[in-house]
Amino acid sequence: MTEVKPPPLLSVRELCVDYATPKGLKRAVDRASFTLDANEVLGLAGESGSGKSTVAFAIARLHRPPAFITGGSILLDGTDVLALEGEALRQWRWRDVSVVLQSAMNALNPLLTVEAQFADLFRAHGIRDKAEIRERSAELMRLVGIAPDRLRDYPHRFSGGMRQRLVIAMALALSPKLIIMDEPTTALDVVVQRELLQEVSALRRQLGFSVLFITHDLALMSQFCDRIGIMLNGALVEQGEPEQMIDAPQHPYTRKLWQAIPPLHPPRMPPRRVLEKMP
Amino acid sequence: MVFLLRRLGFYVAAFLFAATFNFLIPRLMPGNPIDTMFAQAGTALPPESLDALKATFGFLDAPLPVQYLHYLGSVFTWDLGLSVKFYPLTVNQVLLRALPWTLLLVMTSSLTAFAIGSLAGARAAWRRGGTFDSVGAPGALMLQAVPPLVTSLLALSLFSISLKWLPTGFAWDPMLDLTWSWASVSSVLIHAVLPVATMALAQIGGYLVTMRNSMINLLGEDYITLGQAKGLSDRRLRLVYAAYNALLPALTSFAMSLGAVFGGSLVTEVVFNYPGLGYTLYEGITSRDYPLIQGQLLIMTLAMLSANFVADTLYILVDPRLRRA
Amino acid sequence: MSAPILETRKLGMIYRGHREVAALSDVSFTLERGRALALVGESGSGKSTCAKLLTRMVAATDGQILFDGRDVTRPGDRREVLAYRCQVQMVFQDPFAALNPAHDVRHHLTRPLALHKPELGRAEREDRADELALAVGLDPVETLGKYPHELSGGQRQRVNLARAMAVEPAVLIADEPTSMLDVSIRLNVLDMLKPLKRERGVAMLYITHDIATARYVAEDTAVLFGGRIVEMGPTDAIIDAPHHPYTRLLLAAVPEVGRSFAAEDASLVRHADRIREISREPGPLNEVAPGHFVRDCADLPF
């Protein structure tokens, strides 16, 4: 890519992450490099265990031992993410990068009201005025289409889709530059998934944040993302625009992934059986 | 509420069960309990004296079912009759005299142990594999393996007999009349120090490990990760997000362990000559005071049930998921 | 079409807990030899309940189940149930949870034989187990001695399938057999189902929330919503000419390559709540085309 462009919002260079296991180090992310522009949606696909979540966690600086970043750099809007420490790191979190995790069931503290969890978040970032907190929480609730009067409810009172929306509302609270979504819809059924993503899509247009979207549903990704990266065994084997990836997949693994999706409507390409035995 | 009602049913059933059990124990044992009881009294009593005594204590010579009904009646009116050992006190009076002391021991020691153990457990789990964890967790386990018997004996001989820092027995200075004066209160406190400390020591380990394990399980939960991603302070994350949630399993074990603590207080009370339920029970056992033993077991069961009830209620208060209308 | 091997008539199921849940009501369909019926619907629509009723793990609270013309709705004695289960087998959703981690593959394949084919000797059982493994594309020598955790997801699901096939059932119920598998091996497992249907004449109930795979596996499809069938018919007809608004919503929501989020059917999704509300109403099933039934419902306001 030789075009002259503004510098990317996020640039990940040669990122390596290892897990310390009883048998020694296990490399989960292997020299992954990619960039993400402002107001762009980058999809990461790949099968289970290919290192997608690990990448996401590394970018959000959510690692705990036994995960260790063993190489590479992460730059977000000019900040060296890996160099952040202590209070600076705490402040940076959520203000610059927020995350939406896979499990809608477990992403909210079951013992606190939604309001308290919003308040927590604002207070952690220096907004202490009660009225302001209430005002902004209500605003965010409206944004994701949930009546603000339900702020007083506990998480278990919400359906899975609503909980996921609550998390998205929280993710938007501080207008971060980047939202990382790690399989935000796998626990939901297709209709709800569709509703949710349409909403995110609209919000993004409205608010202009970037999204790192992780899933293993390629079809979904092709609908939702501006660019797609395919991960295999910790490495990023291919990236590009959806059309290009669909029409001319370069890497054999990408091709295999496509072939494994039975099309709903009459096939554009005849599905070829994948006959080789899987590991 | 539904939950509580269901529990209430259970409490009644459990209590009935315990009461019946209570009734059966002395009757299933070999030998005639009443004769054994008075044989204990020492010198040979002429049969007339014996019969007169039996009548005084209200021992029925009736078929079992009749005795049982009579007994159930007395249980539900909580009229447990006269204590043999502490005659002329009624069983109620004996129990009432001892209950506050045991409650004092059990409650303070349990709460102390629970607070310390849980906080330490939370800390150990938070700094997984850190120094505190690697020393604290196995250390707590070792502590659990030390019989309260051994600790109380050691504490007594060290602090009371050798160093003479603390009293060797009684719940308060016997020469004081108990009032709400500072002298009385401080006397009670000083006399409670060793019993409470040894009882607490026996429990800390359990709470520490429970808390640590449930906390570790929780730390993998998404909402903890999310809380962290939200940039919450460590303290808030640890206490409100992790420890608070981990408290639920700890709470159950707290209620369950109260039974053991009640039992454990027996040893402590005997060693420290502390006038609580445990000691009274011991006394009742050695002198075969059946009415008293029955009353003891009943009241301990009741105490256990109340502890469970409190735990259930707390559980509901803490966990909104159970707070259905 | 041959006579149905398994038929449900106005099947209904109410779970009685401290709150009653009507999980299934008025569900009628037939399963035929050599054909597959796909049961599609959102989470909680009653698909698994349906499977449970058919395996007779729980008894229906309403309606009838006919097996080979015999009424088997009520729980029978042990022998009768055993005989039935020899005919109706199931493949579970989670390939890991369906295999006992304490036992090796051989155990999983020989136990059904020992139970249902007591006439077989030990050696014969072993031979059959080898055959079964081969039939699902597993190397008997290599895999029979392994424990579940030593197998990949796809392999585990094959073992599950082989176990169900061991007793040579007439009906196979597959409850979301691939939803827990990686995309790349899903088709692989689905491919194992087809020959069973075709070559062994097994009747199949294929349960899924992914309507796209329904087309891949099943000739017929029933769309379930709120415990009721809202539309039922040949799979092609359902997908290409859906009638019921819920079916249309479902189809609109399926992610499909090359369809943007802003497409016209996105409006359907925007009104999902309203559609759900409409679809919950009971109503009679109408035949709109040969074999294609649609439940009556209010018209969409948009």
Added chain:
Amino acid sequence: MVGLVVVGFFILVALFAPFVAPAGPNQRVARPHEPPSAEHVLGSTRMGRDVLSQTIHGTRTSLMVGFVAGLVVTVVGVAVGVTSGYFGGRVDEALNLLTNVVLVIPNLPLMLVLAAFVGEAGPLTIATIIGLTAWGWGARVTRAQTLSLRQRDYILASELLGEPAWRIILVELLPNLTSIIGFNFIGSVLYALITEATLEFLGLGDPLALSWGTNLYHAQETSALRVGAWWEIAAPSLALVLFGSGLSLINFAVDEIANPRLRTLRVPKRILAALRPVGPAE
């Protein structure tokens, strides 16, 4: 595996007590209350018996009580828990009620009462009493685990295949309960050990039996601590604490094996030094 070594050591000592002990447990071989010396490594009791020999022989009884009681607790607990969890319904309700009642009736007092009424309760009697009163916790845990296992598809699958219930319980369920059962067993052994010592100490057991508990009882009866014969109290106490700790450590390990999340990873320092760990802890 420190725990295993310690526990193994005690088991060996118990097995070979007569060969290891320098003297018979009840032989008078020394003057009363001799302090530890080369001849009597742990000193002597008031009755002039060798404390080391008494402790070694006491190991036998104490371990026996521990293991027998542990076994009873485990067997009853597992039987009740599994039955209750597996069959559900009425059976479950009845058994669960029973379990809760057993949990709610305070254990130790009950045991004291039983032991006193049985009279002259020998170690085996005590073991049985402990076993029969202490199974509640095990049953509850086993039931909870069974309930969750029961929902596993492989149990459903076995049922679908028409496996008889007993076979499902024995062959399909039990192997997956081993860690819970082990946990329960070890915990019960520890509990029984401490409880036995307590009962004996309170004088409700058979003072002629030779166990750590009776050793403590005798030491207390002869005011060992007051006359400065600390060794007589220390030996059985230490044995109790050591063996108990061994058991606890094993349990800790069992817990870690059963629950991978609890496993602490010990990453070699060398590797850690080279890495840049990032996380909340640091």
Added chain:
Amino acid sequence: ESNLTIVASLSTGWVRNFNPFNETTRLHSVRDFVYEPLIIFNSMHDGTPSYRLATDYNYSGNLLKLSFHLREGVEWSDGQPFSAKDVVFTFEMLKRQKALDTQNIWDRISAVDAPDANTVVFTLKRVNTNIAFEIVRVPIVPEHIWSKVADPVSFTNDTPVGSGPMTEVRRFTSQIYQQCRNPHYWDAQDLKVDCLSFPQVGTNEQLLTAAAAGAIDWFGAFLPDIERTYIAADPAHFRYWFPPGGTVALNINFDSPDPGNRAAFRNLNFRRAVSMAIDRRAIVDIAGYGYPTVNEYASGIGRTYQNWVDQEAEKEFGQYARFDKDAARALLAESGFRDKDGRGFVSNPDGTPISFTILAPNGWTDWVNTTELVAESLNQIGINARVSTPEPAAWAQKLISGSYDTAINGYLTGETPYRSFDMGFHSRFSGKTRFAATRFVDPELDQALDAFISTIDPAAQRQAMNKVQMILAANMPYVPLYSNPIWYEYDTKRFKGWFNSDNPVARPDVFDGTPERLLHLLALEPVKP
């Protein structure tokens, strides 16, 4: 004001019960201290009387009447006069309420009369010169109070009105109570102590703790290694004196349920061998910490009654009560007790096996240790004996019912040896009390015992007692081991005048049942600071 701190009984909490007739739960400071006896017979000095409420007593010529002359001017603690009517009332009450008559006095008397205000006459059913000792054990209560008590059996007498020195309950809590000076005490000039305090102490161990801290003036307890545990804590003030008391013996059940054992037990030589096998000295030193006094009298009479010992009997049979293991073995062998099956234990001459347990009450450590040593000794001469430790209650019951082989047992003391021999061996008690547990019955022995109480002639009494001893020594129905110590420890810091070996006035212990404790109390006076 001087305050004497006493532990007269162990308790986990005091309960207010000053009814002196209550056998199970009365406070152990009621008798003697609240209700003064008529006479205290000094059992350490052959029953010499100390006259208290009575000034004299005598038997009528035919020995069928016993009269007491009462002291004049005695008042109850409420100021009412004490008179013969109170004595008569008390005994009439016992007659009405059998439950109160724990000594069965009315079995032996037929009437109580008060011919005048200061004389009480008891009419006996049979001649019984021991009855005076028993009568004075009945506490005398004031008629003007007790006649209003509806049920004297369950009456708890919260504020007692008595004739003794310490009648005023000053303070009563479950942890401590105090009894103070009777304002109307007749012997006030001898009473130098103002109050008695009774702290609650639950176990020996706790008693030791309190005593070693100097908190107890007068108590009695078995303290292991007393020199190190107690005396060493304050060698200048702490003292103890353990004079010999009742006999402790190994009881051998003549009616043992096991035929083999029974045969052996009824064999005199077997019993003698058992006796000779036992090293009493070692038992006293090891099990008894040296406190008891060895009892090597074949009759078992013990040092307690030194003046009564029949030297003839001891000369003839004393050897059988002394340790001689070889003689024991030889006696067994020559009587046909041999090890027939090579298991190391002898069986009866007819081949039936001998194997028995020795019962000792659980928790009575010195006795348990004693039996262990006895068993050890018996094993050494080839007798198969084991120790078993039932609960004290069960032990007592088995002794009473006779369902045992052998057991350790202790005998009561009295003013003369009569009480302990009578309760132990008179056939009328057989199977009724735990003391008569051997079930040895001998009409001659009964006669000798009855003869003892049929006379007041000292020579005749001595002759009867010699006969008793001769029979016992010759038959050895039990194996005496030692005289149990009388437990008595005291602190000289606050009081002086204590009884001890240099001042052996009377039995020194403070327990209920030792009326001499009243004399002891009167002998004490505060140490001037």
